[in-house]
Amino acid sequence: MTDFSIRDNDDHAGGRDPADRPAHPADLAATLNRLPPPQALWDLLAQDPDRQAEIFSRLTALTQAELARLMSPTDLAAIFARMDADDRADLFNLLSGDRQQNMADHLSADQRADLLRLASHREGTAGAIMTSDFAVLEPEMTVREALAELRRAAPDRETIYRSYVLDDAGRLIGSIRLHALILADEDTRIGQIMDPSPVSVSTDTDQEEVARLIAHYDILAIPVTDERGRLAGIVTHDDATDAMQAATTEDFQRISTVMPFTQNMREAGIGVLYSRRVVWLALLIFGNLFSGAGIAYFEEMILAYVSLVFFLPLLIDSSGNAGSQSATLMVRALATGDVALADWRRLILRELAVATALGLTLALVVFPIGAMRGGVEIALTVGLTMLIVVIIGSVVGMSLPFLLSRLRLDPATASGPLVTTISDGVGVLIYFSVATAILQG
Amino acid sequence: MTDFSIRDNDDHAGGRDPADRPAHPADLAATLNRLPPPQALWDLLAQDPDRQAEIFSRLTALTQAELARLMSPTDLAAIFARMDADDRADLFNLLSGDRQQNMADHLSADQRADLLRLASHREGTAGAIMTSDFAVLEPEMTVREALAELRRAAPDRETIYRSYVLDDAGRLIGSIRLHALILADEDTRIGQIMDPSPVSVSTDTDQEEVARLIAHYDILAIPVTDERGRLAGIVTHDDATDAMQAATTEDFQRISTVMPFTQNMREAGIGVLYSRRVVWLALLIFGNLFSGAGIAYFEEMILAYVSLVFFLPLLIDSSGNAGSQSATLMVRALATGDVALADWRRLILRELAVATALGLTLALVVFPIGAMRGGVEIALTVGLTMLIVVIIGSVVGMSLPFLLSRLRLDPATASGPLVTTISDGVGVLIYFSVATAILQG
Incomplete structure (x- = not known):
């Protein structure tokens, strides 16, 4: 029988005996993605023309672009003409200008008009993934x-x-x-x-x-x-x-402060990864300067009670961790539609309750450690700070995705590290303020 | 016309005029999910029996359980009998023991055998979501x-x-x-x-x-x-x-250190959220004690060069941030199948290259800040530490998901906060060791 479509396709590929029937186009594509391009091209062209188009449609964009560059215009045109309209338009957008012209010339006037129409839609829209089939x-x-x-x-x-x-x-x-x-x-x-x-x-x-x-x-x-x-x-x-x-x-x-990129993670180059990762890492350093400035402001305090420094990573990390939990849960819930902008008011009350319970628990955990290392006053300082910073971290973490969404920005920009940096700055101020009140009060 | 199936269902719901045709079952279900259960039940039972079953199948598990509790056995049995086999088995697993018995009694022997077979499969397996239709x-x-x-x-x-x-x-x-x-x-x-x-x-x-x-x-x-x-x-x-x-x-x-829960984020109770969040927050505190211990060990150093504390949050955060970037990218790539266990060797080399580039960039950013606040030696200490901790954070972040996957644990357990805590501990030791070498060398 003939293959009529790529979707809900035959889950076999001809031949009666399972042992000698050829691999499924999807499996072959997965193999070709991992081969060096010249070898992949060789294996692809060994298939019959209909299968070539099916396999080619399932390759990653990077492999498609590499093979298209290596291929003769005739071979490419044969595949191009046999592809589904939507896959063809995607491939078209990967080609260089003269290759595009060349491919369009191989199509009928109707097909060409259809192609140009499909290929013209903005990325991320329904138009860009629709098919005319x-x-x-x-x-x-x-x-x-x-x-x-x-x-x-x-x-x-x-x-x-x-x-x-x-x-x-x-x-x-x-x-x-x-x-x-x-x-x-x-x-x-x-x-x-x-x-x-x-x-x-x-x-x-x-x-x-x-x-x-x-x-x-x-x-x-x-x-x-x-x-x-x-x-x-x-x-x-x-x-x-x-x-x-x-x-x-x-x-x-x-949510991990990487700017979006579409390359497959296995294929992404060093330049892409560097440029997508460096921006937020550098920005967050400037955010951290506020925490640093807070610490500098309390330098006298630190010199008087150096054991306070011992608890610093623990307190600011706990606040940041609680905040990333809330932020990530909200980012996901907003993305799936489980939670809508209008739910914020109701959810913030629940968050306050949960965060208070979490803060009290963590305060109880650090209290004995504080008592052992610095006595009851240090323990009180650390415990009270823990309660406050966990609540603040959670509330900031929960609210930021809503705020971003409200401002028509991507809620996922409310990354754990961003929430951590914000709550770090606040946390340092609270920590040393509480310490001042308790230890020097 | 009659509705034959829930899947690829009519995207209308009878009636010729768009203005007065009833809402789609999926839309009605979304509305009912948000109403108080007695009100939702009232609205549900106002529909004709086939639509009741369709709407009921699309409610969240929590709403289904609440409505089933409020409903008379006869009403529930009518819906139960009309549901698709897979949805029916899911509902069956939500009911109390005597309700289960009661519902099974309303089915034919064949249907009952089919139901018990479908309902018996372990959660998370194909058996648990398959249908016999x-x-x-x-x-x-x-x-x-x-x-x-x-x-x-x-x-x-x-x-x-x-x-x-x-x-x-x-x-x-x-x-x-x-x-x-x-x-x-x-x-x-x-x-x-x-x-x-x-x-x-x-x-x-x-x-x-x-x-x-x-x-x-x-x-x-x-x-x-x-x-x-x-x-x-x-x-x-x-x-x-x-x-x-x-x-x-x-x-x-x-990846945000929340233990998995299946409740809809809008519906999850305070107890669920607390219990799912508190475990890792408490565990990470003990992890942070290592950073604290490192700081305690270098107390003399801190008293001699208190400006080092200024840079502490910034350095350990940068290391943790770079690490969460790598960890999250890998968790996702492993989940989508873009990356396989066997790719680790190839990817670690790329990660080293990217991390070195990131570390050098961030070192250049902090160097002038270090110079301003503490002079060239502090700047050198901070810059060199930055390079090292960003590389270590990235490599730990990238490798942890692979390691977990290798150990047949969920790679997503390699959360940003876990990576941050690990690299914090290492970062503190490196920071003060570098400081010792440069400042007291």
């Missing part, structure tokens, strides 16, 4: 005509599990599942059994939002309409999941 | 017979986009897409056009692995076989995505 029906068609149309068009379509129903102007007016077509009477008109006004997004909807909607409604694909309500493409669940995964990876990067 | 075909059937069978069985099946072909012993020998059935000649036998030996997992395969396979092969569902190769269920892409999301949330919790 969807099946279209008209409301006046009967179920019989619709099935015949799908049989005719299917080999070109990424999914026919849901077809989209358009009016004369190309506006989306309904959709219908293949499931429903199979079960319906053959003479029924599509307009009568379609789902009217399906959930849709626009070309500039954020990809994370698209993924959230697909998960929320448990659908396989979501239609994308242009500013005039015409169907421009669909985003399939697998591409939405990929986009969600990428957004989550970006959140992981941000 | 799949369509089965025999290899000798013709395409015509197969389509007739699907029309007959479809209303009960969660997905018919792929059917599974079993031999006489119930062993999985192939699968076929609806797509392929529609396009094939009606007299062809299923055995001739099925995809032989499809990718499958076993009931105890880890859910994250299941989700990775579904994403890797771009399939809608993956079959799950028991120890004898018999088809036990399928995991659909949406349930796999949910499992992946839950695993990612767990990673976010771990």
Whole structure:
């Protein structure tokens, strides 16, 4: 049998005997990603043309770019023409200007227009991951005509599990599942059994939002309409999941003060990693100068009670740790939609309760240590400071993601290290103020 | 039209006019999650029975448990009987013992056996999220017979986009897409056009692995076989995505030293949050005692050069920050499969290069500050320490997730705070050792 689509594809690859059937395109792509490019190219071109396109679509962007550079224009054009519309547009955006021209020349006028349209959407939007490989029906068609149309068009379509129903102007007016077509009477008109006004997004909807909607409604694909309500493409669940995964990876990067980068972690170069990591590390040094200034201000105090320094890392770390816990929990909850901006007021009360319990517990843990090393007054100073800084750290950590979100910044910028640096500065001041009150009071 | 399945469901809910058509079950569920339980129950029971089951399936576990407690056995049984097999098994596991008995009594013997089988699988495994609502075909059937069978069985099946072909012993020998059935000649036998030996997992395969396979092969569902190769269920892409999301949330919790909990962040109680957060905060205090002990050991040094204390938070924080960057990047890369255990050797060299570049940059940033506050010798001490601790922090941060993974522990346990605490201890020793060498050398 022939392969009709990349999605929900054959999970075998031809041949009857499991032992000698060729590897799945996804597995081959994973292998090629790890080979030196010339070797990978050699192995790729040994496959038949349809499989070449399937495998190529599943390579990482870096491998695609490297192989495209090494490949003859003819070989590349053969693959290019066989790729799914959305994957083709992504590859197009990786190519150099003259290569782009060259590839576009190999396509029909229709395909070229479609390619340029798909490739033109801003990164991170529904438009940038939608595909134009969807099946279209008209409301006046009967179920019989619709099935015949799908049989005719299917080999070109990424999914026919849901077809989209358009009016004369190309506006989306309904959709219908293949499931429903199979079960319906053959003479029924599509307009009568379609789902009217399906959930849709626009070309500039954020990809994370698209993924959230697909998960929320448990659908396989979501239609994308242009500013005039015409169907421009669909985003399939697998591409939405990929986009969600990428957004989550970006959140992981941000909460550890790494500026977002899209390269695969295995492939990222030294320059990329350095430049993405150095900025916040350097910025945080300036933040830390406040803690340093606080310490300098209390120099006399330190000289009089040098054992206070012993507890310094412990106190400021505990505050920072409690703060990163809160910040990270909130960053994630905001990203999944479990928590909304409006929940802040309710959550801050709970956070205060939790933080007080945590602070009291940690104060009890450090009190005996303080007593052993410096006596009861030091123990009191350390314990009381612990309570206060854990509460402050937690509240800052919890609130910062909300504040950033409110300011339309990425809440994940509320990284553990940023929260730690803020609560460090506050912590030093509180520590030595409490010490002044208790020890010199 | 009737709703046949929860997955890829109608994205409308009946009615022709968008203005007066009822809300989508997913939207209603989101609303009910936020209402007080008695009010939510009232609104739920106002819906017709099929919609009740659909809405109920989409509520959070906490809301489901609360409503089940408030509901009469008859109302609950009506919903229970209409739920998808996998959702029903999940609900079953939330109920108290006598409620479980009561609900099981309302089912047919077949349904009861199926329920007990689904509900018995260990959390986190494919068995725990698989459903028994799949369509089965025999290899000798013709395409015509197969389509007739699907029309007959479809209303009960969660997905018919792929059917599974079993031999006489119930062993999985192939699968076929609806797509392929529609396009094939009606007299062809299923055995001739099925995809032989499809990718499958076993009931105890880890859910994250299941989700990775579904994403890797771009399939809608993956079959799950028991120890004898018999088809036990399928995991659909949406349930796999949910499992992946839950695993990612767990990673976010771990990397911020919060022990995993599954409650929705909005709903989690004070007791849960306290108990999940306090353990690591307390443990890390003991870790910090090493830093404290290091400081105590160098007390003389501190009294002689008190300006060294000024730079202490800055140096240990920078080391910890660089370390959390590396740790978090690796935790994520290991979770997505971008990086494998075997890559460690190659990546450690890159990390050394990046960390050296970062350390030199940060050393250059602090050198003038050191010079201003304490003169050239202090500047040299601070700059050299910065270089060393950033390299050590990064290497520890990068290696810890690999080490944990190697020991079959969750790599995400390599949290920023843990890395920070480790590199703090080392950092203090290095700082004062360097200071001793330079200032008293």
